[in-house]
Amino acid sequence: MSFVQIRRDLHKIPELGFQEYKTQSYLLNYLKSLPQKRMRIETWKTGIFVRIEGLNPRKTIGYRADMDGLPIVEETGLPFLSEHPEKMHACGHDFHMSIALGLITHFLNEPIDDNLLFIFQPAEEGPGGAEPMLQSEIMNDWKPDMILALHIAPEYPVGSIAVKEGLLFANTSELFIDLTGKGGHAAYPHQTNDMVVAACSLVTQLQTIVARNVNPLDSAVITIGKISGGTVQNIIAEKARVEGTIRTLSVESMEKVKKRILSIVRGIEVGYECEAKIDFGSSYYQVYNEGKLTREFMEYVRNDTNVEVIECEKAMTGEDFGYMLKEIPGFMFWLGADSRYGLHHSKLNPKEDAIDVAISMLSKYIHYKGTKSE
Numbered sequence: 001m002s003f004v005q006i007r008r009d010l011h012k013i014p015e016l017g018f019q020e021y022k023t024q025s026y027l028l029n030y031l032k033s034l035p036q037k038r039m040r041i042e043t044w045k046t047g048i049f050v051r052i053e054g055l056n057p058r059k060t061i062g063y064r065a066d067m068d069g070l071p072i073v074e075e076t077g078l079p080f081l082s083e084h085p086e087k088m089h090a091c092g093h094d095f096h097m098s099i100a101l102g103l104i105t106h107f108l109n110e111p112i113d114d115n116l117l118f119i120f121q122p123a124e125e126g127p128g129g130a131e132p133m134l135q136s137e138i139m140n141d142w143k144p145d146m147i148l149a150l151h152i153a154p155e156y157p158v159g160s161i162a163v164k165e166g167l168l169f170a171n172t173s174e175l176f177i178d179l180t181g182k183g184g185h186a187a188y189p190h191q192t193n194d195m196v197v198a199a200c201s202l203v204t205q206l207q208t209i210v211a212r213n214v215n216p217l218d219s220a221v222i223t224i225g226k227i228s229g230g231t232v233q234n235i236i237a238e239k240a241r242v243e244g245t246i247r248t249l250s251v252e253s254m255e256k257v258k259k260r261i262l263s264i265v266r267g268i269e270v271g272y273e274c275e276a277k278i279d280f281g282s283s284y285y286q287v288y289n290e291g292k293l294t295r296e297f298m299e300y301v302r303n304d305t306n307v308e309v310i311e312c313e314k315a316m317t318g319e320d321f322g323y324m325l326k327e328i329p330g331f332m333f334w335l336g337a338d339s340r341y342g343l344h345h346s347k348l349n350p351k352e353d354a355i356d357v358a359i360s361m362l363s364k365y366i367h368y369k370g371t372k373s374e
């Protein structure tokens with residue numbers, strides 16, 4: 001079966017974080033069809049560890065692929081559209097998994113000296129599978145000496161990768177704020193505390209944090225992606241909920257932004273005579289690419305493959321792969337996949353040629369890293 005077909009099969013069955021049951025079972029079925037002699041498979045929740053024994057191992061090279069989809073109604077019109085209502089692989093994890101399977105298949109047929117560890121990780125979009133997976137017993141036993149991962153990039157052409165050493169992705173924190181006031185008849189606002197009005201004021205005030213509290217030479221983002229509240233057009237809302245995400249380039253700025261959010265929310269409680277509950281949800285550590293390995297990878301791809309290497313800027317995207325890179329030297333890079341619509345868009349349609357580009361380039365690079373004497 002081709003890895004494009006595998007991507008299409010996976011694209012049909014997107015599942016949210018820690019619910020990747022069908023995805024896990026699909027991957028396990030494929031893995032069982034491969035030669036088993038040098039491969040060991042362990043499941044962890046809805047994730048999977050796959051270890052390939054090297055011929056003359058001195059180290060273990062790790063490769064991580066994330067597995068979950070997003071709560072989006074797909075609008076691509078593709079013949080292999082998501083079969084799961086209101087769920088879509090809109091962040092390319094179907095690509096990431098297919099590429100990992102391609103690499104596993106390659107290295108079972110063409111063994112190298114070093115051990116390889118492939119990590120199929122659940123819940124990248126939230127609440128985060130990387131950190132608990134890192135702390136698992138299996139990871140402790142099979143811990144790699146270096147690790148890499150990729151993320152598809154709609155803005156770069158197929159046949160290119162984009163990468164930089166040092167900081168690549170931001171620190172993140174989710175944000176959930178529940179407001180509770182006093183609802184009532186639409187015609188009697190003076191007898192109520194309207195939580196729709198409080199939520200609107202809150203969202204506007206939150207936008208002042210990046211403009212007024214974060215050093216302009218630093219960067220931060222506060223995005224509110226969802227507001228909900230009220231029941232019907234002629235009842236004043238008793239409850240409202242504001243949901244968003246915070247991104248910062250430094251851990252210190254994240255602390256500052258959270259402190260300001262707490263103050264602003266206390267102000268809303270006083271000003272609108274309501275109760276507010278704040279939940280910062282899950283947070284991800286920044287993605288920081290280790291210098292030596294990243295530079296060596298860029299050099300290798302430039303000189304030994306026909307893939308173009310673009311030196312990119314850092315992005316305010318988040319990735320819990322950052323936790324893995326905090327403990328294990330390695331890097332993440334963007335894989336050019338050329339889609340008119342971006343990540344997290346209902347019409348994201350990356351070019352499938354990127355799958356073979358990645359398998360071919362990474363099998364060469366991993367072969368080079370896994371046979372070369374350091």
Ligand SMILES: CC(=O)N[C@@H](CCC[C@H](N)C(=O)O)C(=O)O
Pocket residue numbers: 091124125126151172173174244245246282284316317318319343
């Ligand atoms: C690559 C990517 O798009 N990652 C997500 C990670 C989200 C983490 C969490 N749910 C949050 O919203 O903070 C991203 O949105 O950058």
